[in-house]
Amino acid sequence: MSPRFLPRLRFRIKTWPRRALLLTDAPRPNCPECEGDGGIGYDYGDPETGEYAGTDWEPCTCWNENRRWVLLPLPRRPWRTPPGYSDEPPF
Known part of the structure; x- marks a missing residue:
């Protein structure tokens, strides 16, 4: 494999x-097309009013956003009320 196509790996946390804990591919930092952002955003406007309506995202060829590997499932956080607090109203 040439150095151009080697994956640049980083850690991320998936929540849903x-x-x-995931190991994912990252965009090439010195890419001349996307300048390391991983894609190019195109703003567009509402055809009737001409005001900003959103941004379209076109991924760059320097990375694959679907290339990811689950390394370790993380435990769920215990969402408990802290001790000393009550859900009861004060009256």
Whole structure:
């Protein structure tokens, strides 16, 4: 494999449907097309008013956003009320 196509790996945390630690591909930082952002955003406007309506995202060829591997499932956080607090109204 040439150095151009080697993956640049980074760690991320996935939160849905279950928390997990992922190893993902990252965009090439010195890419001349996207300048390391991983894609190019195109703003567009509403055809009737001409006001800003959103941004379309076109991914760059320097990375694959679907290339990811689950390394470790993470435990769920316990969402409990802290001790000393009550859900009861004060009256």
